Amino acid sequence: MVNLKVKVGDLSLENPLIAASGTFGFGREMAEFFNISTLGGISTKGFTRLPKIGNPAPRVAECDCGMLNAVGLQNPGLDVVLEEELPFMRSQNATIIANIAGETMEDYIFLTEQLQSQDLAAIELNLSCPNVKQGCMTFGSDPVAIEELTHQCAKRSRHPLWIKLTPNVTSIAEMAKAAEQGGATAVSLINTLLGMVIDVQTRRPILRNNTGGYSGPAVKPVALRMVSEVYHAVSIPVVGMGGISSAEDVAAFMIAGAAAVQIGTGLLVEPSLPWKILEELPALCQELQVDNIADLTGTLELWN
């Protein structure tokens, strides 16, 4: 019997598969077809203090080996999340990771405080969305801001605090160290890579926002490199993501150093993907000669 349980710090998860923020909503559509309680966790759509309508369309575009999105954090806002979405997720016995975003430090602090009465597995601070003009990636590219923001939220939170990092920086290891210094329980990475797709006929970007976040299989090698780098730079756990679409991908992220993983774009392509991977993981673990999937974490042997 292969044991799929993993730990992210003190938090135990039934298995390492977490639905990535923004690709699973709050689980309502998926719960009609799948038992969403069997996932290791669900990172909610990123929500803000007030409702957001997001960016104008077109805001998603399929492209080579992945997709670009500039959704711009469309969400119903904190009140609706507290009154309707989190209760729904709880009614389904989902393991909830609340993904939050803000424009100012006060926004993040306010949201963290408001979530303290909730039953959550973790809070994930999105310091990495490339599709909004203020906050998020602006904070996530500045180690001083990351450390301060993490510190302010960590000292107010009884829940584990995960800091979600952007790959759109020179050194993601430096950003991860700042999060660790600020008191983060874990870091999650990567968010999307800032990109652009162009319509040559109109000579305009396809996305109305001009730029968007690139995700899917194409970003996987970048994500694996970053997970490996961050794993060696910090001693807090790493939650890895970026282009995962198979059991082998999950194993690769764990070997690179991830304690758990998130699946995003893969879910949009094939909604049953995490359940398919869950079925395949025990056989893969046997092939890789581990009884506990957690034993894969950080076993990468780099060449000298």
Ligand SMILES: Cc1cc2nc3c(=O)[nH]c(=O)nc-3n(C[C@H](O)[C@H](O)[C@H](O)COP(=O)(O)O)c2cc1C
């Ligand atoms: C349509 C879409 C919406 C997203 N929204 C969010 C979000 O609200 N908050 C967040 O932290 N990440 C968001 N992300 C980023 C994903 O959670 C993930 O970090 C990224 O897509 C890389 O993983 P993947 O290649 O498996 O999709 C979004 C991604 C997509 C494709």
